[in-house]
Amino acid sequence: MGRIVLENVTKSFGETEVIPPLNLTIEDGEFAVFVGPSGCGKSTLLRLIAGLEDCTSGAIKIDGNDVTKVPPSKRGLAMVFQSYALYPHMTVRKNIAFPLRMAGMDQSDIDARVDQAAKVLNLDAYLDRKPGQLSGGQRQRVAIGRAIVREPAAFLFDEPLSNLDAALRVGMRMEISELHNKLETTMIYVTHDQVEAMTMANKIVVLQAGVIEQVGSPLELYRTPRNKFVAGFIGSPKMNFIEGDAAQKLGAHSVGIRPEHIDVVEANGQWQGTVGVAEHLGSDTFFHIHNTGLAETLTVRAIGDISLTHGDTIHLNPRADEMHRFGADGLRIA
Amino acid sequence: MAIVAQHTKFSKIAWPILAWLVALIFFFPIAYMVMTSFKTDADAVKPEMLFSFTPTLENYANMTENYDYWRFATNSIITSVAATIFTLVVAVPCAYAMAFNPSRGTKDILMWMLSTKMLPAAAVLYPMIFLTKSVGLYDTHFLIVMVLSLINLPIAIWMLFTYFKDIPKDIIEAGQMDGLTTWGEVREILIPLAWGGIASTALLVFIFCWNEAYWTVRLTTTEAATLSKLIEGNRAPEGLFFGRLSAVSTAAVGPIVVLGWFCQKQLVQGLTFGAVK
């Protein structure tokens, strides 16, 4: 079980309020991802849930119990840190066994669970090494191992993959998702990478300056972003925004359209411009287009390889039903 | 290129020579003291006998028979060991709190602690003597242990604080998540990880305690008198007993020099606050 409820939680460091009153519910078994730009308070929120920071006001409940004043060790949560935070003086086996030893479990039970976790995480061969003798990916696996043996009510991850190289990151992303499918335990995952958020989450919580901008499934956020901030943050490459007169003509203060929702046509396009940079990936082509009269640069994603390059004129047809309209206050117009 | 080459050649020869020279200058008084301790009092003052003399153990025999060397030595050991332990028992939790749960005043407290080292000891000498005499603590082991601990606490806390600062806070927090109590954090994480630093600190504090003379000489008479007091006592006003004085001094600094010799590495690390890795 692991249903986590935050009620009017606030956090200030001295005079500066990092989290204004915030309400959030994470259901049991959910994979929730906190995403937002650097410094928006993601880690702070996670640490409040973990108990590593005290709430300035408000309450945190886990499975109905108020844990606001309960120390981290008694909340039944496990955390995986960005820096791995392994105990450097202990072997991998001792690291993974540590929380069980602290819980006073029998040695035979500890051994059984550690072996089980090591098998799941492919760490069998490294159990007698010290963390210093492992690669980054292996260290992260040990940190995850240390978290899963405890069978916690929920897992908390703070940017666990940001110290890994790109290829390894994709692999570990899958492993964590698979782990979630297998354990069906609540997971809260902090990242500033919206791709991680989109690929892993059941529920994405978009934060900006400590305020929740939107909560929803990845596709909800993609299809119906509540405001311009969420629209620009979710999706890669970023959504194009058309402002001013051009937007007025389309019936809004500003209009957003995703690069994949603009079709490249041979001629007589509704819009046209000059290709600035063309990125040919084979499967896709990304065009950065100038002189459209709509925005400084318009990004377009076309399927397959299209042989237009720098300086060429390009014709475009936006899909009218994929346009997002926003009012002067930045909110979505229904 | 030529200049660089010459320069390195010069420094290859000149620096070692300079280092040896400085080392010899520093070492000479100690060598002189040890040599003198094997001379009779009469020989000790004769310049022509500086290096050529007939060695005698008379001074050492005299010291153990007539001056009760072992009692002073025992007191030195008891007070230094007890004070070192007490200092660490207070300083480890204190430095832990300052390193991992700093408050707004932590920096100021650290500076204030250091500033107490600037107070001239002589300024509180008479109050100390009167106070300790009136409460009956004068010349007790307890008093000496307390005084030695208090003198060394600031430096011990500073050293430990610097070592603890090097431990990533994440590891302590991981420990908290894994179910550690505060005492558990100290026992399971802090002490194992900062073991080298704690050992250096202990060693340095022990040496400072052993060498302390200002207070141990003035706050004791017989019961709790340490080796410093023995040396002081042999600085006899009735005449110059250089041989005897040297023997006492050699026997007093001997143990600590030997200890220092064996623990050079820890000492250097301690004195440079871990800057040399």
Ligand SMILES: Nc1ncnc2c1ncn2[C@@H]1O[C@H](COP(=O)(O)OP(=O)(O)OP(=O)(O)O)[C@@H](O)[C@H]1O
């Ligand atoms: N201990 C602290 N004392 C004072 N301010 C803090 C403290 N910890 C965090 N902050 C401030 O709170 C804000 C949120 O920090 P937080 O670490 O939660 O951001 P984040 O979203 O995790 O960012 P990142 O993606 O860079 O990790 C920042 O402006 C930061 O400066």
Ligand SMILES: [Mg+2]
């Ligand atoms: Mg963070």
